[in-house]
Amino acid sequence: MERDPCNNKNPKRKRGLWLPHEDEKLYNFITRFGVTSWSSLPKQAGLERCGKSCRLRWMNYLNPELKREPISQEEEDLIIALHKKFGNRWARIAESLPGRTDNEIKNYYNCRIKRKNLEHNTTPNTYKPDEKLAEESDYSLTMAVTQPTCYFFNFQSTGVKEEKVEANSGSNMNSMATYDMTNYSDIRISNENNEKNCNYIDFQSATENEILTRLDCKEKIEEVQDVKRLEEYINCLSTLLC
DNA sequence: AAGATGTCCAACCGCCATTGG
């Protein structure tokens, strides 16, 4: 059988940047008929591209579900956290950032975050995923905290308690913290003791993706039950952050 | 003003896993 001619050995196949009329053909075809086979799509759509090229163009550019705005600070924090957890598994990271593609995240990381890290001499130029973190259950979460102040809360009891952990405030280091969520219904993280910049998470009902992408702080936190265990977590977190 | 250099990102390459005949 003939190999997929999507390579530089096929001089007839069009390459390079996509032209507007090509985009239009591809967009119109997919929105009208959908995709059953990328390999046969170019011919059906009247395009002189290979299937892989069409797939890439759709996935990375034409798909109407893609976000067009620049990556936000919150998204950047999430990318850093997920990269720490998963390494260069960009597709896996992209699953937690709706509307963002693996290519976009990869480019963003390689251009901006890596450069920032080099400027601040914090993280190595390349690093491997934290295998331990990557193996953790759905009840675990890794978050990036820049100049962090962290609050742990639990709604399940009476009594009010709030604990705070502060990292080296003068440092620009991106720190990581891992939490076991099975025992706490909420963790809130703030960079500036500012409600607007808090992350609020309802661990009881949220999926991991929802947790990872939830960026708004919507409720006041009230109670903590297991203070002793909480303090252990905070001590552990302090070590990680400092 | 113009060439050099740097940055960003779209697109390609090649490998690997899966699928199906």
Place this chain on the structure above:
DNA sequence: TCCAATGGCGGTTGGACATCT
């Protein structure tokens, strides 16, 4: 069971544009 086709992924490249000298 084998093997070609296909899809998906991460690494890399090259060109457009911005900034610097």
